[in-house]
Amino acid sequence: MKISLKTPKEKRRFLIRIALVLLYFCVTIFVLFNGRGHTILIDNKDADDLSYEAVDGMEVSIDSQESAEYWPGDRDKAVVRGQKHKIRISFFDEEIPEFEATFTVPFSVDMLILSVPKMLAGIEPFIETFVAPDFVDTFEKEESAESFDSFEDMYDGLQQEDYYIGS
Amino acid sequence: MLKVKEFIRDFGWPRLIIFFFLVFMFIAAPFVGVRLDASFSDVLNRFGMNAIMVLAMVPMVQSGCGLNFGLPLGIISGLLGATISIQLGVTGFGGFLIAVFIALFFASILGWLYGLLLNKVKGEEMTIAMYVGFASVMFMSIMWLVLPYNSPNMVWGYAGKGLRTTITVEGYWLRVLNNFLAIKFGEFFVIPTGLLLFVALCVLIVYVFMRTKTGTAMTAVGSNPDFARASGVSVDRMRAISVMLSTMLGAVGIIVYEQSFGFIQLYTGPLYMAFPAVAAILIGGASVNKASMLNVLVGTFLFQGLLTMTPSVINSLLQNDMSEVIRIVVSNGMILYALTRKTKVSK
Amino acid sequence: MSGKNKLGRVLADNAVVILFILLSVIAIPFSGFSVQNILQEMFTRLGRNSFLVLALLLPIYAGMGLNFGMTLGAMAGQIGLIMAIDWGIAGWRGLVFAALVGTPLSILLGWICGAVMNRAKGREMVTGYILAFFMNGVYMFLVLFTMGAVIPVRSATILLTRGYGIRNTLNLDLVRASLDKLLMLRIGPFFIPVATYLVIAVLCVFIVWFKKTKLGQDMRAVGHDLVVADSAGIPVERTRIIAVVISTVLACYGQIIFLQNMGNMATYNAHDQTGFFAVAAILVGGASVKKASLLNAFLGIFLLHLMFYVSPRAGQNLFGSAMIGEYFRQFVGYGVIALSLVLYAWKTRRDAVFAREVLKNNGSSGHSDAAKEGAAK
Structure with a gap:
């Protein structure tokens, strides 16, 4: 396409096109970051070396989601969108004032673990990437038993089944 | 050089690519551990199985009705013939012939009606043919469930009625053509003489028919309707005859296919069977309004060769099942190429 | 023209x-569904x-018949959705992301489709249909063999x-019903x-507005008569x-909404089945290859899906086999x-013949309207 900017009409059209392309990228980036889902595991456990202790009863809510109760040793999850989040903790022990903080999660991580005791004790980092190799493995194995990768696999699978029935 | 260019333009580069691809595959086969003699025997067999259905394209193309996407109509006639023959319980060559005759009977009626319909919609034949074909397949699917068949080899065991999705022809007329005078070379190479002879017979019949008075009139209708009308040929009648002939060939074609394949596939089985046949004749060099016997033979051989060779060679070469993708792209690409080619004679 | 003839017409x-209203009226009582149940299903x-x-x-307005090539747009939408799920983008933002990924893809595919159809004037429908099959092969290649191997999947x-x-x-799951639930x-x-x-309402407004723009008018002129439009200086192929x-871009968004x-x-x-369902719906609504309106589309969706919803159950209750209903609805x-x-x-030919006769008789007053209509076609 030849772009000439001689007449005002052509100039306007060119500007509109540039604006549209820019808008396209802006919106894409916005939904990419803003819509990105993360699973946060909220953890209330003692440290192995007892450098920090679990909170004895609290209610935690992230952003404006419904709050959940935690006792020592509890772990629950919250699914959030975007990277910047607010956490609000109210303690069952009414003498301790409510705690509020904001934190950011890395864009590329799907699932992460947030330790409330660590956060309260000011130990960095209180957010860690969560990988559960065992869990993922068993999950995949179960799934692959049902959904075959290709027609050939399915065919093999069926033949094996026949074989087992036959023997 | 100019001559080469002209040849490429006339023959079309997609056909050349497919041709060289096939040659490459035959050359590559021994190196990846695919037996050449077994594959070649396979190609011959599949050539025989499919050739008549490809042949069924010729009359309609010649009379200007376009590519016969309505082939399923002929196929269901063939299925009717095959199932009734099994219901009657005639085995061997007799069973095959009975199937063919019954199929021809249904195909001539359906084909004639179909021809009358297509006469009402000149210019839109292909799209309408496709949907008439689809609709007839779905209609017959209901019929397979409710028609009073009761041969225990064909109906569902527990209900005692309604035909199965696949019916074996074993014990009736399995491979009656293939085994007729079959010549065996070694363990893997078999020439299905009877099958090839039958195909040759059908091709000969169509070839001779196209040279009779009716046949030439049909071609005249296809290439120049106004001229044909002026010289006193009934355009509508010729077109209807061509459609009827195409449908009848399709009916015979599917029975020949089944006796070799071993199974009758009912219900939605015939839904997309027109497309490989259409692709084959186009690969053989036919266009939307011109097709010859040579196109049929070359096209079927090339296309079936491609279908046989790609899975074995590509799979052992690349370690994946890409052949399905290649089949889809090649066959539809070929149809697309033919549809978009600027044709000299407008419809 | 006599009254009886008019009624027949x-x-x-x-x-x-x-035909469809009749079929539905017969099938509904046999299906055993309650009116409330059926209505809710129709809303959905x-x-x-x-x-x-x-x-x-739009392609109907442009005289290109029913765009079976819309499947291409659906594929683009699906690639967009795969990307959205892969990146874990949740909610309506995931849908917007999918649409944004799908847009350039479907523009490219639509351009290819249009160019191919321009080479096959007069048989756009069958060409579009085959093109959809062809692109299905390309789509399979992309998604089944290159995603995760060449195209990174995280x-x-x-x-x-x-x-x-x-x-x-x-x-x-990440985007399930996120548009529907936004405001239920x-x-x-x-x-x-x-x-x-x-x-959907915004799209309707867009279509109504688009028909009135210069481009929309050109499009209808092209649909009316290619040769006349060309001599009037309208860039036919481009239009x-x-x-x-x-159409392809809209099909991309449509498929995302559907999924x-x-x-x-x-x-x-x-x-x-995307093209099949959409085409069947608009035809059931009374549209033809050359003429279609918003009303045709909505009426058609209602009637076709009413039929599709009730027929398997009606088949089950009438014949004791759900398969009969299933085959029946596909047959229909x-x-x-x-x-x-x-x-x-058939109507086009009939009108052409009619117009010819009227011209022969040099148009008595009662026939002039019909003649105009016939000649227009």
Whole structure:
């Protein structure tokens, strides 16, 4: 396409096109970051070396989601969108004032673990990437038993089944 | 050089690519551990199985009705013939012939009606043919469930009625053509003489028919309707005859296919069977309004060769099942190429 | 023209609609569904399918018939959704992301489709149909062999266990019903997805507005007569390509809306029936190859899906086999497309013959209207 900017009409059209392309990228980036889902595991456990202790009863809510109760040793999850989040903790022990903080999660991580005791004790980092190799493995194995990768696999699978029935 | 260019333009580069691809595959086969003699025997067999259905394209193309996407109509006639023959319980060559005759009977009626319909919609034949074909397949699917068949080899065991999705022809007329005078070379190479002879017979019949008075009139209708009308040929009648002939060939074609394949596939089985046949004749060099016997033979051989060779060679070469993708792209690409080619004679 | 003749003409012109209403009226009591149940299903299905059906309108205006090539747009939408799921983008933002990824893809595909159709004038429909098959092969190649191998895919859960290629069914939990739930209104016993309806309404407004623009007028002129439009200085080929591009992009969005409502996606089959359903719907609504309106689209969706919803159950209750109903509805779907195409082709010829006769008699007053109509076609 030849772009000439001689007449005002052509100039306007060119500007509109540039604006549209820019808008396209802006919106894409916005939904990419803003819509990105993360699973946060909220953890209330003692440290192995007892450098920090679990909170004895609290209610935690992230952003404006419904709050959940935690006792020592509890772990629950919250699914959030975007990277910047607010956490609000109210303690069952009414003498301790409510705690509020904001934190950011890395864009590329799907699932992460947030330790409330660590956060309260000011130990960095209180957010860690969560990988559960065992869990993922068993999950995949179960799934692959049902959904075959290709027609050939399915065919093999069926033949094996026949074989087992036959023997 | 100019001559080469002209040849490429006339023959079309997609056909050349497919041709060289096939040659490459035959050359590559021994190196990846695919037996050449077994594959070649396979190609011959599949050539025989499919050739008549490809042949069924010729009359309609010649009379200007376009590519016969309505082939399923002929196929269901063939299925009717095959199932009734099994219901009657005639085995061997007799069973095959009975199937063919019954199929021809249904195909001539359906084909004639179909021809009358297509006469009402000149210019839109292909799209309408496709949907008439689809609709007839779905209609017959209901019929397979409710028609009073009761041969225990064909109906569902527990209900005692309604035909199965696949019916074996074993014990009736399995491979009656293939085994007729079959010549065996070694363990893997078999020439299905009877099958090839039958195909040759059908091709000969169509070839001779196209040279009779009716046949030439049909071609005249296809290439120049106004001229044909002026010289006193009934355009509508010729077109209807061509459609009827195409449908009848399709009916015979599917029975020949089944006796070799071993199974009758009912219900939605015939839904997309027109497309490989259409692709084959186009690969053989036919266009939307011109097709010859040579196109049929070359096209079927090339296309079936491609279908046989790609899975074995590509799979052992690349370690994946890409052949399905290649089949889809090649066959539809070929149809697309033919549809978009600027044709000299407008419809 | 006598009154009886006129009535016959009206009946013939609306044969498909009348046939469908009759079929539904017969099938509904046998299905055993309650009216409330059926209405709720219709509300859902209107939201699910309208966008796809409306995508067919512009190519009809441009005289290119029913755009079976819309499947290309559906594929682009699916690639967008795969990307959204892969990146874990949740909610309506995931849908917007999918649409944004799908837009350039579908513009490209639509442009290809338009260019191919320009080389096959007079048989656009069958060409579009085959092109959709062809692109299905390309789509399979992209999604089954290059995703995870050449195109990076970050989450292993959507890949096949062999390490590349997307799974046969993709779970759309992240974006499931996110557009429908954005603004779900409860009226009496019915749940109405208002946000989806709003999006569809915006599209309707766009189409009505577009018809009035210069480009829209050109498009109708091209649809009316290629040669006349060309001599009037309208860039015929370009206008036709634009019509197909817009249709393809709309089909992309339509497929995303369709799939978010369904909640999961058959990666390699979800687009197979897209064109069939949309085309059948608009034809059932009384549209033809050359003429279609918003009303045709909505009426058609309602009638076709009413039929599709009740017939398996009616078949079960009438014949004791759900398969009969299943085959029956597919037969009706394909049959309706064939029938409308036949009726249209037949009507065009009839009008042409009629117009010729009128011209011969040099037009007595009562015939002039019909003659104009006939000549226009």
